[in-house]
Amino acid sequence: xxxxxxxxxxxxxxxxxxxxxxxxxxxxxxxxxxxxxxxxxxxxxxxxxxxxxxxxxxxx
Amino acid sequence: xxxxxxxxxxxxxxxxxxxxxxxxxxxxxxxxxxxxxxxxxxxxxxxxxxxxxxxxxxxxxxxxxxxxxxxxxxxxxxxxxxxxxxxxxxxxxxxxxxxxxxxxxxxxxxxxxxxxxxxxxxxxxxxxxxxxxxxxxxxxxxxxxxxxxxxxxxxxxxxxxxxxxxxxxxxxxxxxxxxxxxxxxxxxxxxxxxxxxxxxxxxxxxxxxxxxxxxxxxxxxxxxxxxxxxxxxxxxxxxxxxxxxxxxxxxx
Numbered sequence: 550x551x552x553x554x555x556x557x558x559x560x561x562x563x564x565x566x567x568x569x570x571x572x573x574x575x576x577x578x579x580x581x582x583x584x585x586x587x588x589x590x591x592x593x594x595x596x597x598x599x600x601x602x603x604x605x606x607x608x609x
Numbered sequence: 610x611x612x613x614x615x616x617x618x619x620x621x622x623x624x625x626x627x628x629x630x631x632x633x634x635x636x637x638x639x640x641x642x643x644x645x646x647x648x649x650x651x652x653x654x655x656x657x658x659x660x661x662x663x664x665x666x667x668x669x670x671x672x673x674x675x676x677x678x679x680x681x682x683x684x685x686x687x688x689x690x691x692x693x694x695x696x697x698x699x700x701x702x703x704x705x706x707x708x709x710x711x712x713x714x715x716x717x718x719x720x721x722x723x724x725x726x727x728x729x730x731x732x733x734x735x736x737x738x739x740x741x742x743x744x745x746x747x748x749x750x751x752x753x754x755x756x757x758x759x760x761x762x763x764x765x766x767x768x769x770x771x772x773x774x775x776x777x778x779x780x781x782x783x784x785x786x787x788x789x790x791x792x793x794x795x796x797x798x799x800x801x802x803x804x805x806x807x808x809x810x811x812x813x814x815x816x817x818x819x820x821x822x823x824x825x826x827x828x829x830x831x832x833x834x835x836x837x838x839x840x841x842x843x844x845x846x847x848x849x850x851x852x853x854x855x856x857x858x859x860x861x
Binding site for chain 2: 566582587604
């Protein structure tokens with residue numbers, strides 16, 4: 550184990566800004582990307598469903 | 610002349626690939642989660658403090674996987690684009706398109722984490738060093754590919770233009786890889802190579818390899834998710850898409 554306390558862990562031996570600046574942005578972007586892709590999928594599915602509904606109404 | 614596509618592989622058509630990709634995505638997410646947990650544990654709790662770089666070196670555990678993925682994804686993207694260009698297969702071009710944003714993200718992360726590593730170690734966020742410059746060019750190639758595809762309305766023409774850009778840009782990948790050897794760079798040489806034993810502690814090496822696997826699984830999951838969305842967008846007018854349960858099922 551490298552760390553005596555949570556504060557020591559956050560300080561990263563004086564490199565806190567750089568280590569957390571890297572890991573933080575990495576985590577943020579890698580959480581954002583799947584959310585954006587899900588939104589893209591939902592958008593196309595919504596329009597496909599609307600299309601399907603319109604077609605089924607036409608037939609009636 | 611017949612319009613029939615030769616089925617080299619069953620899954621070369623969007624119609625049969627779409628459900629297969631859907632089945633694979635949860636597995637890749639699960640693997641990504643497992644590798645991330647193990648990788649982060651090793652990165653922060655198992656790997657010892659570096660003698661010369663203190664705790665700052667821990668950036669390596671995301672910097673190297675991101676940089677590797679950015680180069681690897683570029684090659685895969687160019688390969689799919691090339692196949693799409695030469696064989697005119699729809700799915701290949703969609704794959705290339707699905708890879709580009711994730712590749713661009715990896716290229717950005719490699720530059721970002723590199724800057725956050727360079728500042729404490731070299732005293733500069735950025736230097737015009739051969740490795741850094743060629744990595745920046747890679748990022749711009751991804752952006753160029755995405756911009757070119759977005760600028761052309763006809764998707765098939767966009768695929769062809771993008772493919773040519775992607776294929777020409779491949780020349781940059783070996784330049785990045787060997788830049789630290791060919792030029793006198795500030796960036797350190799490769800710590801891991803196929804030719805010689807790695808020049809780093811075993812725990813650090815394992816942490817880096819497991820984090821790389823996590824990035825791999827993440828990229829696979831993301832690319833498959835995106836290619837499924839692209840398939841729906843491009844095949845919106847086909848009967849098989851119209852008959853999908855997620856389209857037909859709950860039309861409100």
